[in-house]
Amino acid sequence: MTPSAGIVGAGIMGRMLALALRRKGWDVTLFDRDTEHGTQSCTWTGAGMIAPYCELEAAEQLITALGVRSMDLWPDWMQHFAKPVYYKDGGSLVVAHPNDRLELERLKRRVSDNAPRPDIMREINAAQIGELEPELAERFSSGLYFPFEQHLDNRDLLHAMATTLHRDGVRWITGVEIQSVNAGRVEGPDTWSFDWVFDCRGVGAKEELPTLRGVRGELLYLHAPEVNLSRPVRIMHPRQSIYIVPRPNQIYVVGATAIESEDVREITVRSSLELLSAAYTVHTGFAEARLLETSVSARPALPDNLPRFFVRDGLARINGLYRHGFLIAPALCELMLSYLDRGTAPEDGAKLFEQETV
Template sequence: MPAHPLLRSPASITLLGAGLMGRLLAVELARQGHRVEVHEAGGPGAEGSAARVAAAMLAPLAESAVTEPGVVRMGQHALGRWPALLAQLAGPVFFQQEGTLILWHRQDAPEAARLRHKLEQTQATVPGLPALQVLDAAGVAQREGAVAGRFHQGLYLPGEGQLDNRQLLAALAATMEQLGVRTHWHSTRAPGDFQPGGAGQPDWVIDCRGLGARTQWQALRGVRGEVVRLHAPDVTLQRPTRVVHPRYPIYIAPKQEHVFVIGATEIESDDLSPTSVRSALELLSAAYAVHPGFAEARILEIATQCRPTLPDNLPAVRVVRQRVLEVNGLYRHGFMIAPALLDVVLQVLNTGQSALASDFALSLSLPS
């Protein structure tokens, strides 16, 4: 038997935090017939959320260079889940699954060889990943004509994808409203403000506040990320492209209407001050080296945000007391793994345990 009460429909559920995880859970729980209420410290635009400042790449094999096989399996699971989740939303969300292209300049070939070895190790460890393809100059030109002649070697990772993070956040907010979710914007609340299960109280409280939960989850830390959003009408990259470099490997994620999200920096700091000149120069110079059309691009935004991260850089789910569940630590993999964490949380609420958590080697703490 489970060690905590199971979710009975219709239940009353209070969610703390309306970033990516909070919105996904609010929509799915409301769709299942539960009464859902959300408290969010910011506004509907998710201005304070790490999910707003992201490229939203869904790249489990590419990300295996910096994470564990369990996270790769979460990414595999999520790639299969995203189309169904997006199809039920109140607004359109750009989504593509055209793979990931990895490029490098000749002087960075040793670094690229190390990366290829790491990716091949992942493929040997995690079954079901599409085989990476090694490209010569002709192969690079065939996959991405826009960079033909500038790169003579590359890797292509089939099946990987991306979506538009800001369209998704907006569509989730609209769907929450459509489903009757009671949302309190600019409302800062903590689990201690509720006594779930009591008279006039919710049946469950789910804390998805990211770094806002540091008072309760003191192991959390912020890892700063910086991205540039450009409008580049002269650039026609078809898929997320990563450039190997020993100091600042970058990614370029093409969105709709020639908007590009470019990022690289990852700094062990919760500093939210503006981007440094050095970081901006490195990002923009690396993008220009991929395609000279970026020289005439217009800078739409240079943004900074901190990702909520646990000591092992892995996500975790825990039930800290009766009817209070916390999910956190999505680090740099939020969009890639959020549907997997969504399904784990739903299993825990409905059955008291989660077989998926075991499959993902996910840290799952339940009361004994």
């Protein structure tokens, strides 16, 4: 008999899992309180970098391993989507102003100590920076280049996933507030029953996952006709590194803050000033940029900032993607499918599975 799945939450995790289960022939229903655009999701705000090595700045090696696996899986996902997504694999660049050179050194050491292979990072000089990003020539005397890293347009991705969900025949119930997610059962204004239920509600799952917290992140969308950058540029800073991530048509995402707060009200003046001045110090062409939009959301995080599968028969809660949703969702999806096939946690991800007690 065809197995049935109810998936609650249509951010990157819920959409990807819905597509993956559908590909395996499951009968899938997806629920979200939002519309199909997904503007209330954290995925709508996220910058879309797939940067497993740069993230070593603050993340564990396990995140790098999941990210490296996801970088292998993304091209297959891109092939599967019903429409093309802005997705690039030209690497990332990390630079620092003279006063912050120690931060660059610190990142270099941290990556060298934890790198799975020596070729994932190259130390480059001013001329080599100019070869990669001509408009940054002579602005920085040295930098780090991560040739294999990727980035994508998160909103394009949400849209492509929505189109594919329809093409593939996933039932999608939008605008529905789900009150409780349990083994085999989803409860909102109605009650729905399935063989398996997957809770992918991000911060919205707090009531059932009390250790979950939101980490506020703010970013800006700029239209900068005088700036031509082709890959994410990260600027090291003692407080928080700031990045500029290109989108088509000279639009740039500049982010992001990380504040221990679930407040998702508008961006503050302090954060706007920090982000804008960081962008301007990288490229003076940002002076004439137009500020198109600000975006704020709360990243779903567990106490150790690692993702988890909380499982019991008929139920899996996948959460804690924190600042790594685009980086790790394909690998998490693969681990989930492997768990469903085997009935037990796969060895390479065993640490991430926890049995949920009733």
